[in-house]
Structures are given as structure tokens and as C-alpha cells.
Amino acid sequence: MSTRKKAGKGTVVAAGIVAAVALVTSACTSGANAGGGNAPTGGASGGGGTGGAVVNNNGDMTLAIVPKLLGLSVFEANVKGAKQVAPNLHMNVNYTASVKASGPDQANVITGLVKSNNPPKVIAYSANDPTSEVPALQAAKAAGIKVIGFDSDVTASARDYFIQDTGYPEMGQALIDAVVKKFGSSGTVGILSSTKDATIQNEWIKAMRDYISSKYPDLKIGPIGYGQSNQATSQTQATNLINSNPDLKALIPIDGAAVPGALAAVKALGQAGKIGVFGIGDPNPNRQYFADGSLTGLFLWDEVKQGQLIAYVARMVADGKMPASGGSFTAGDLGTFTVTNDPAPNTIIFSKPLEFTKDNYAQYDF
Amino acid sequence: MTGIALARRHRVPAWGVTLTLVLVAELFYFTLTTRHFAEGGKGMLVLTEQFVPTGILALGAAAVILTGNIDLSAGATASLSAIVVGSELQHGTGMGPAILYAIGIGVAVGLFNGLVVALLGIDSLLVTLATQFIATSLATSIGGESPPYNFSPAFQRLGTGLVGVIPVSLLIFAVLSVVVVTVVTYTGFGRALALIGYNRSAAEYSGIRARSVLVSVFTLSGSLAGVAGVILAAYYNSARDDIGTTLLLPAITCVVLGGVDIFGGRGRIGEVVVAVFVLGFLTQGLLIQGRSSLTATMITGFVLIGALIIKVSVERAAGETLLAATRRLVGQRTAARRPLRSLLDRE
Numbered sequence: 001m002s003t004r005k006k007a008g009k010g011t012v013v014a015a016g017i018v019a020a021v022a023l024v025t026s027a028c029t030s031g032a033n034a035g036g037g038n039a040p041t042g043g044a045s046g047g048g049g050t051g052g053a054v055v056n057n058n059g060d061m062t063l064a065i066v067p068k069l070l071g072l073s074v075f076e077a078n079v080k081g082a083k084q085v086a087p088n089l090h091m092n093v094n095y096t097a098s099v100k101a102s103g104p105d106q107a108n109v110i111t112g113l114v115k116s117n118n119p120p121k122v123i124a125y126s127a128n129d130p131t132s133e134v135p136a137l138q139a140a141k142a143a144g145i146k147v148i149g150f151d152s153d154v155t156a157s158a159r160d161y162f163i164q165d166t167g168y169p170e171m172g173q174a175l176i177d178a179v180v181k182k183f184g185s186s187g188t189v190g191i192l193s194s195t196k197d198a199t200i201q202n203e204w205i206k207a208m209r210d211y212i213s214s215k216y217p218d219l220k221i222g223p224i225g226y227g228q229s230n231q232a233t234s235q236t237q238a239t240n241l242i243n244s245n246p247d248l249k250a251l252i253p254i255d256g257a258a259v260p261g262a263l264a265a266v267k268a269l270g271q272a273g274k275i276g277v278f279g280i281g282d283p284n285p286n287r288q289y290f291a292d293g294s295l296t297g298l299f300l301w302d303e304v305k306q307g308q309l310i311a312y313v314a315r316m317v318a319d320g321k322m323p324a325s326g327g328s329f330t331a332g333d334l335g336t337f338t339v340t341n342d343p344a345p346n347t348i349i350f351s352k353p354l355e356f357t358k359d360n361y362a363q364y365d366f
Numbered sequence: 367m368t369g370i371a372l373a374r375r376h377r378v379p380a381w382g383v384t385l386t387l388v389l390v391a392e393l394f395y396f397t398l399t400t401r402h403f404a405e406g407g408k409g410m411l412v413l414t415e416q417f418v419p420t421g422i423l424a425l426g427a428a429a430v431i432l433t434g435n436i437d438l439s440a441g442a443t444a445s446l447s448a449i450v451v452g453s454e455l456q457h458g459t460g461m462g463p464a465i466l467y468a469i470g471i472g473v474a475v476g477l478f479n480g481l482v483v484a485l486l487g488i489d490s491l492l493v494t495l496a497t498q499f500i501a502t503s504l505a506t507s508i509g510g511e512s513p514p515y516n517f518s519p520a521f522q523r524l525g526t527g528l529v530g531v532i533p534v535s536l537l538i539f540a541v542l543s544v545v546v547v548t549v550v551t552y553t554g555f556g557r558a559l560a561l562i563g564y565n566r567s568a569a570e571y572s573g574i575r576a577r578s579v580l581v582s583v584f585t586l587s588g589s590l591a592g593v594a595g596v597i598l599a600a601y602y603n604s605a606r607d608d609i610g611t612t613l614l615l616p617a618i619t620c621v622v623l624g625g626v627d628i629f630g631g632r633g634r635i636g637e638v639v640v641a642v643f644v645l646g647f648l649t650q651g652l653l654i655q656g657r658s659s660l661t662a663t664m665i666t667g668f669v670l671i672g673a674l675i676i677k678v679s680v681e682r683a684a685g686e687t688l689l690a691a692t693r694r695l696v697g698q699r700t701a702a703r704r705p706l707r708s709l710l711d712r713e
Contacts, residue, residue: 070660108650111653112652115400117655129606130604
């Protein structure tokens, strides 16, 4: 084996070691450069401050928004809203999250923020699950960082305030009322949720059940399908629901990925128009179904305005001006909001459900 | 058979040395650039809490991969174990029994994998793919609509407690590492693992009972996954059906970066342990620097590919390990080293 060996191989080895070190070093160095780039960005949006000003000075603050994962259009809309009002609030918005929708990964990202050289003043999260992020958020609070939640909450003790998208009973009512208006108050509806332990989805299901049992006793909720927040799985589950319930009047997909999945299933089975689809989701992935009429009702809330509210609340929390439960506050153009202890301590309910229709969906971009 | 393993055992582990140097460089770099990374060594130690479960899975994965098999169910088994320990604790079971049940579930899944692979001769990729689904579904159904959370402080200590400045979970990992490294390096069982991976027929002809070794190694992987699940539940103070599943690929990444041949037959568990720290600190350090998790994931990918390219090209060109090649180079230049060189040439 080693009879045909000359210095050439040695060079390969040496080059290998050098390359290994160089790779790691350059990876890290580029990281440092990018890191250096972050602070000036922050300073710049502070608006014509002194050159090279340090972040967090003169009332400037950083708000880190950590949604469930990167690249979801609803969260991008939140960030867009926060950035719209940030300059007026002397605020830099740092949007960061994990690549996967995973609680432990999100906890890692939060821990990274807490320990970074320039920790944010406020962290706003939308939690992947109610518990995994709790230790990291508690560490943030211990380090003096204010913590607010939006969209999906954790245990209340781990955060200061929570901005709930919309009242759960209101959303349940809006969906059921829409079904009854179009298809009458008897028959079976099928629900397509995300996962079995999804907190908000379970609240909506409960709200629908409560409303039906008190107002439309002839309406029946059939078995619930779980699409695992995946469009293809949602379509399979929707197909199963339709096939196993011949008297199904409407499908109610209550998850962003479930809506297009349910619509695809209804269309593939040739049931468009016969089986209604009333969902909770964002308009962008469903534009074609508005146009062809198979989407009979879609509800959500204004994600951009919600992002603005996140920024307002962050500023007030950082200044120590947020009222305790029972008090109310004004958030710029958005109007007045009340802090309540229902359904969880220190909760701010953002808005009533917003219905997207054939006529208004084009105004929203998320 | 012992001859082969002995020669390898007493050589200085070149890849391990390289990895250690990378680790030291990495720690220096992050300490210098990031204020809260080291915190007098304490911060650095606490950071290990976040990747110890991955490391424990990697120990089991490495042993299985040495035999030329793979255990895709390890992550899901950890999830199942976490859910079991969590549910038991919430139903008022004592801490000791609850942990034993959880590890017992891990042992059971591992034993099942091992028996099916060894006795029915079905490829481990298929078997463990199937048990992964079974374990995940079981975890989901036991967890139900509100998976267990909020455990006693005594239990949480397993995940977040400290002994002095050293995290409890790091101590557990250290003990498990020493045990697994010792068993794999210094016992007949360990040598059998590598020989089965290198050439199963040869191993059987030389008197190794390959089937029982395979059953044991899968059981080992399952029980380590069980331990990882318990620590995960304690660290997050909650258990979910995907809590361990996401750790499978990082664990296999550590094994590969640790220089274990993915087709089996070659590799050292000790180097896998170093690789766990290299990758773990790299990810945590980048996040603390303010890199997004996107960047951290990407850099991890590049480091892995770079390391593998270097390792493979060096070994292919030289037909020997990195350090042996380096020593030979030194030997060519230093006439006095001739005896060492001739010794190496013999191999």
C-alpha cells in the first residue's frame, strides 16, 4: 500500500488540516462580520442618530420577534406591521426564528437572544407549544428582558402580556353562523384541525361545540380530522371525512395548511359548491378558490395591524407604562384595548374575526 | 480478530485530535467574540444542557452504525420515553419508578428492533423506520390533547440542575460516555460490533454470535434513547410527542462527524463524543452571536460536508488515517525516525 508514497500525499494531508481550520475560521469570521452588521442596522433605523450610536441608548430599543418558524406569510405580515410603526416608537425590529416549527428549536433561538452581546429589550414570541419555551422565556425575564406573547401562548407565568388574536367564542360563532346562513341549521359539519394538542385549535373547536349546543341543536359536529399542519395530509384527512360522512354539509378547516387541503379535496371529489368550506386561514394561499367560488367563507384577523399592536405593546412594556389587568391603553391609530384576565392572566384581545370575501380579499397581502 | 482491533486501538486517534483542536479553536473564538458565551467557564458548561440529549442518542447511534446498521427509531423512542415519564409523574407515580418505566420502554423498543433485525434478517433501516412510526403514534396517543408538563423540582434537576458548576445532565452524559466508550473499545463485544460491520460473514466464521450482538446493540440504543427522553422531559419541564424526534438527524450527524463509517466497521465512540461538543457548541455559539437558526443550520451543513471531504480525500489518498499520514511525512524528513516509519509502512 505505502510503497508508492511521495511527498504529494503529505501535502494533501497538510492542505486538509489547513482547509479544515480555514473552513471553521471563515465560517465564524463571516458570522462575526454579519454580527457587526446587525448593530449599525439597528442604529440606522433609530433615525439619523449620531454616527455609530450604540443601540439601546436614548430611548432606542430592540424588539425581537420570534414566531413559530421562519417564512410563514402570516408572521411576515406581523413583522411588516411592527416595522411600519417602529420608527415612530424609536424601535428596531429583529425578526428571527427557527427553521422548523419546533418548540425546543425555538427555545434555542430565545436562549441565543438572551445571551447575545446586544440582548433585546423585549421578546415577542408565538409559541410552538405551551411548555417547551418556558425555561428559555423565564431565563429572559430573569435577565431583565420583557416578554410578550402573540398568537400562541405559553404558561402565563413565563411572560408579561399576551396578545390573543381574537376572542375564541367570537370565532366559533362567526364560523357556525356562516355555515347556518348558507346551508341551514341541520346536518353534519366536519372539522379539520392541525394536531390533537394544538391549544388554539382546541379552543375554537370547543367554542363551536358550545355555540352549536346552545343555539343550533340540530347541527352535528362529525369526527375531527387532524392534518398535522401539512397540506397533503390535510387533503387526505378531508377526503376521508367526506367519504365517511355522506351527509356532510360543510368542512371547517381551522389551520393555515388545512384550508387549501380541504378545498383541494372538495374539488377533487367533484363536491365544490355542494359541500361548503368555511375556514380559518390567510387569504393568499386561497386566492384561486375565492375566484371559483368553492371557498364559502374565510376568517382570520388583520395580521399587519396585529404586528403594529405588538410593537405598541412592546414599547409600553419597556417603558413600564402598560396597565395591569382591568386597565386599558391606546395604541396609536389602532384604538383602545383592554387588559383582561380572561381566558388567561394579562391578556389583550386584538380584534373581532375578520371575514375575507370574494370582494375584499384583494386588499390583504398575507 | 483481536489482532486487527488491537493494532487500531493503540494508534493515536488522528481524527479525534483534529476534532479536539477544532473544538478548542471554536471555544476560544466564541469566548473572545461573545460576552455571555463563557462567563468564566460556567456559561459554557450550562450551554451543554441544550445538546446533551442529542449526545446520548449519538452514543447509541454510533454503536449501531458500527455494526453497519442504523436505528431510525431512537428519536421517536426518546419522545415516547419522555411522554411515559411525564404521564407517570402526573399520575402521581414516584420519580424512581417513573424513570424506570420510561427507560424500560426504551429497552423494550430496542429489544424489539434487535430481535426483528437479528432473527428475521430484515434490514434495520426498514425495521426501525416502522418502529419509529409505532413509537411516535404511541407517544401521541398517550400524550393526548394536553401532554404532561409541570413536574416536581427534584425531577427537573435532571435537566437543569447543577452540581457545583457542572450541569447534572452533563454528568449523566459523561458517565454514559465513559461506559459506552469502555465497552466498545476494550471488550470483545465492542470488537465484535466493528467486525460485524466490517464483514459479517467473517465475524460469524470467527465465532462471533452476530445475532446476539445485534440484539444487544439495538437494546443499548433503545435504552440510551430512554435516558435521553427522561432528560428531555426534565429539561423542558414538559413532554411532547416530537420532543426527541427532531434530535435523530443531529445525533447521526455527530456520529458521522465523529468519523464513524456510515456503512459500519470503522470508527471510535470517543471521537463521536468530541464531535457532539464540536457541533453542539458551534450551534449554540452561532445562535448567541445573533445568527439566525437558518445560518446556524447552514454553517453546520457546510462544516459537516467540509470535514467529510477532507477526511475521505486524505484517507483515500494515503490509504491510512490522518495522523499516520502526518507521521509518515515527518518520518520522511527526519532520518532518525526511520524505525517508526518502517513500522508504519508495514501496516
